[in-house]
Amino acid sequence: MKYGVYFTYWVNDYVEQFVDFIPRANKCGLDILEVGAFDFYKQNDEYFRQMRAVAQDNGIILTAGYGPSRSNNIGSADSSVVRHATEFYRETFRKMQIADIHSIGGALYSYWPIDANEDFDKEADFHRSVKGMKVLADMAADYDVTLNMEALNRFEGYLINVAAEAVKYVKAVDKPNVKVMLDTFHMNIEEESLIDAIRTAGSYLGHFHVGEANRCPPKSGRMPWAEIGQALKDIHYDGNVVMEPFVRMGGQVGKDIRVWRDLSNNADDAILDNNLTESVQFLRKTFG
Amino acid sequence: MKYGTFFSYWEKDWKGDYFKYVRKAKDLGLDVLEVSAGELLNLSKTQLQELNALSKDLNILISSNIGPAKKYDVASNDPEIRKRGIKYLCDIMDSMSILGSEKLVGVLYSFWPYDFIDLDKEGNWNRGVESCKIMGRHAEALGIDMCLEVVNRFENMILNTAEEAVRYVKEVDNPNVKILLDTFHMNIEEDYIPDAIRHAGKLLGHVHVGESNRKLPFDGPGSLDWRAIGTALNDIGYDQYVIAEPFVTIGGQIAKDIKVWRDLSGNADEAMLDEAARGSANFLREAFKA
Secondary structure, eight states: OEEEEEGGGTOSSOOSOOTTHHHHHHHTTOSEEEEEOTTGGGSOHHHHHHHHHHHHHHTOEEEEEOOOOGGGOTTOSSHHHHHHHHHHHHHHHHHHHHTTOOEEEESTTSOSSOOTTSOOOHHHHHHHHHHHHHHHHHHHHHTTOEEEEEOOOTTTOSSOOSHHHHHHHHHHHOOTTEEEEEEHHHHHHHOSOHHHHHHHHGGGEEEEEEOOTTSOOSSSSSSOHHHHHHHHHHTTOOSEEEEOOOOOOOHHHHHHHTOOSOOSSSOOHHHHHHHHHHHHHHHHHHHO | OEEEEEGGGGOSSSOOOHHHHHHHHHHTTOSEEEEEGGGGGGSOHHHHHHHHHHHHHHTOEEEEEEOOOGGGOTTOSSHHHHHHHHHHHHHHHHHHHHHTOOEEEESTTSOSSOOSSOOOHHHHHHHHHHHHHHHHHHHHHHTOEEEEEOOOTTTOSSOOSHHHHHHHHHHHOOTTEEEEEEHHHHHHHOSOHHHHHHHHGGGEEEEEEOOTTSOOOOSSTTSOOHHHHHHHHHHTTOOSEEEEOOOOOOSHHHHHHHTOOSOOSSSOOHHHHHHHHHHHHHHHHHHTOO
């Protein structure tokens, strides 16, 4: 397994430039930097060539995360939104290939975060989303990209909240490059057993996010890390394990993730990096 | 400790026949029925007196739960709304007094569900504290405990942890204003649930129980550590109500507010829901034994 971090550990805004985080990830002993794909469509190709070069120089693998805006909801009942989303993803995948990024994960099957005041038609949305995802999958395959469907807690999503629903969706899409993504933060809320959830995903598991219950970096919290590691081994998961900690308030990220108190213990950047380094060491040791 | 269930477990919307539910609580071997506090304002004085008599007759205690609507937000930066909210909750307490209910619990310090438009935590905190001081005096006069519920980050931004609630309640500084801790919310926000309980200590006035996904507490793999939770409650000498707040069915306003997007009841009918509630309460009685 390879270990990484989502860039929002270090900043509370959806920044335009990720290259500074690449050497930082390397310094913290990570294999992977996960970047946000929200703006890829508007950057020029040189931007992605540069990202690829810096990643190569630092021996860092890049992965991507994305929480779709409403205008990019592939399961929308509005066909103009589906058209817009399809073009957005096509351009995003093309640029991912230039940057040598081969995996993108999140609520790609819907939009994020959901507005719970809406009236959702879960069944109809599921079918529309599956239909749209088949198209995205074929496009993604042209660019050597895997799409990872993330199960989210009830406050952030309604279509896929548990591994069983994610597997049902992925089976319905039935494309080799569309897989399941699980996240211990979301699982801790919605799943009865994190271990069973991982086993349910089985060979469909394509990406794995880790964090403590309140989104602190993994370590001495109450997530059953040894058992999680064993479950990943049992299903022969040998993919990416990316930390997604959110410990500081402020910015758009603080708002989206609902961080209303400081969870970093007033950490400065040096301490933040130190905690991250310890976390990845802990995960390497615990997951084997 | 006294064990009970929130009536909403059996309903799709935030109202129900409390006479029916007091009888059901008795049938299921419960000690307490938790009702929707706002609904009490729709009962006449006579109905409240009759419900009081029935509950005394059947030896069922009643606690009253509310997540106030935005127009009753006692922390609002609009003084008219604050005034209206304080009056609303005090009117509820007056009805509770006729009913004989001694616990008013929920997000009394703000509104619910929160809409995250006003993100001024400090302002809302301070205004809420002042309002709780005023309401606390009314509660004190009526012998009612106001228990402020700590909720997860998606439902409010003011009190997400026991540590914050203890600070808040100390600022209110009224013996009748206490804390409500809920295992569902604690499972998301707290580093360690038993530590959060111990930190609240004597300020803990009410407890809500439920699994991580809001099912009824059960014994077995995938459940919260109920024995550790019970030990913490006994360590702090907690002897008040323990109320199951399960949300397991879809459809209706409750599912929308709680964000239940899939059936978690195993397609249960009323009889199955009843038996599950009975079994869970019996399990907790055992697990929480001193």
